[in-house]
Amino acid sequence: MTHEPLAPDxxxxxxxxxxxxxxxxYRRVQRKVEQSAPLEGLSVGVRAVLDLLRxxxxxxxxxxxxxxxxxxxxxQRMVNDAAAQQFVExxxxxxxxxxxxxxxxxxxxxxxxxxxxxxxxxxxxxGGDLTDADxxxxxxVLTEMLRLFDHVEVN
Numbered sequence: 001m002t003h004e005p006l007a008p009d010x011x012x013x014x015x016x017x018x019x020x021x022x023x024x025x026y027r028r029v030q031r032k033v034e035q036s037a038p039l040e041g042l043s044v045g046v047r048a049v050l051d052l053l054r055x056x057x058x059x060x061x062x063x064x065x066x067x068x069x070x071x072x073x074x075x076q077r078m079v080n081d082a083a084a085q086q087f088v089e090x091x092x093x094x095x096x097x098x099x100x101x102x103x104x105x106x107x108x109x110x111x112x113x114x115x116x117x118x119x120x121x122x123x124x125x126x127g128g129d130l131t132d133a134d135x136x137x138x139x140x141v142l143t144e145m146l147r148l149f150d151h152v153e154v155n
Contacts, residue, residue, distance in 0.1 A: 015145060022142075032122075042115055045070075045078035050087055050104060050112035058103040060093060069152075087111055 006014060030044050042050070052064050059067075065075045079102050082088040087108030093101045104112070 015141075018141060018145065042111060043078070043081065045074065046082045046085070046087065047112065047115055049075065049078045049082055049102070050108050051116070053088065053102060053104045054109065054112050058091070058101040060096065060099040060101060062099060064102070082108065 005011075034044060048068055048070075049064060052067055053059060056067070061075045061079055062072055064070070064079075065072045068075070079088060079090070082102075083090060085107075086105055088102050089105055091101045091103055093099055
């Protein structure tokens with residue numbers, strides 16, 4: 001294993017291997033989250049909204065859409081679902097009249113905290129003697145791949 005940058009053709013071949021793993025991994029994780037959803041009443045979309053708000057504080061629907069590469073319409077439906085369950089509240093936005101702020105409620109914070117606790121317990125079971133450097137390299141690769149598609153419109 002060399003530490004020199006790959007030639008573009010070789011890089012493309014290796015990154016195809018990453019894409020071939022990311023798709024099935026994402027779909028399986030999504031199904032697992034949905035199977036566990038009755039515990040907190042969270043769909044995958046609502047969970048994503050709650051986690052964004054937990055991490056970044058109050059946000060607008062367009063901000064959440066950009067952060068997750070999701071359409072504003074989808075995010076709005078997830079916010080509506082979360083509000084119906086009293087996991088979020090929608091507040092006036094002093095910085096923008098037409099784009100309200102969405103904020104976690106105490107129930108929403110409790111639901112996302114419980115979901116994350118359960119997910120982390122599951123992720124502790126990952127094997128392979130992975131090191132911090134291994135995970136750092138994975139994050140770096142995925143970040144660069146995501147950056148390639150930053151320009152893709154999701155709405």
